[in-house]
Amino acid sequence: GESVGLHLPTLSVQEGDNSIINCAYSNSASDYFIWYKQESGKGPQFIIDIRSNMDKRQGQRVTVLLNKTVKHLSLQIAATQPGDSAVYFCAENKALDSSYKLIFGSGTRLLVRP
Amino acid sequence: SQTIHQWPATLVQPVGSPLSLECTVEGTSNPNLYWYRQAAGRGLQLLFYSVGIGQISSEVPQNLSASRPQDRQFILSSKKLLLSDSGFYLCAWSGQGTYNEQFFGPGTRLTVL
Numbered sequence: 747g748e749s750v751g752l753h754l755p756t757l758s759v760q761e762g763d764n765s766i767i768n769c770a771y772s773n774s775a776s777d778y779f780i781w782y783k784q785e786s787g788k789g790p791q792f793i794i795d796i797r798s799n800m801d802k803r804q805g806q807r808v809t810v811l812l813n814k815t816v817k818h819l820s821l822q823i824a825a826t827q828p829g830d831s832a833v834y835f836c837a838e839n840k841a842l843d844s845s846y847k848l849i850f851g852s853g854t855r856l857l858v859r860p
Numbered sequence: 861s862q863t864i865h866q867w868p869a870t871l872v873q874p875v876g877s878p879l880s881l882e883c884t885v886e887g888t889s890n891p892n893l894y895w896y897r898q899a900a901g902r903g904l905q906l907l908f909y910s911v912g913i914g915q916i917s918s919e920v921p922q923n924l925s926a927s928r929p930q931d932r933q934f935i936l937s938s939k940k941l942l943l944s945d946s947g948f949y950l951c952a953w954s955g956q957g958t959y960n961e962q963f964f965g966p967g968t969r970l971t972v973l
């Protein structure tokens with residue numbers, strides 16, 4: 747079946763260090779992936795996306811890496827800050843009849859230690 | 861710029877009571893609209909999506925229904941709430957097409973007692 751999962755439920759990092767959040771997906775036909783950040787009690791916030799014709803994409807302090815061979819996705823956050831503390835979800839884009847849906851993983855909680 | 865609104869922010873309802881959650885989008889036309897539910901500590905489950913007025917597709921069988929009476933209005937309803945309907949309900953919109961990220965509203969926390 748299809749699934750998008752995360753290796754670690756909780757990641758604790760020191761402020762200023764780099765964070766790496768991993769995600770595995772099972773549908774080799776997936777061609778679009780998104781990372782979201784969700785703070786407590788709020789809706790998910792778009793961070794960065796990547797299409798399957800790319801291996802890497804960079805944003806401001808964030809980088810997403812896609813390894814299609816092993817069906818693995820990662821989010822790297824440089825110089826992690828307290829404001830980065832949140833739950834991070836990877837999502838896989840699956841086509842519907844006339845739209846598409848996002849299949850979400852269970853999420854990784856990122857805790858930033860001061 | 862586009863904004864998405866949901867209300868109410870929190871809701872406590874007794875079992876068997878009706879439900880109506882509203883979502884509206886501003887600053888865009890003909891968006892795709894989505895309703896998700898999120899259980900505590902879990903990911904998001906797609907409940908309904910809509911590609912146009914009056915067009916509703918259901919992803920999972922459940923005690924809920926959705927309607928889209930206007931282009932930028934999406935409503936989630938129930939005639940009789942169950943305890944299992946408790947959760948965090950999120951509305952989202954996206955542009956038409958495949959490679960469009962979805963933008964989420966602030967959510968409604970529903971507790972059924």
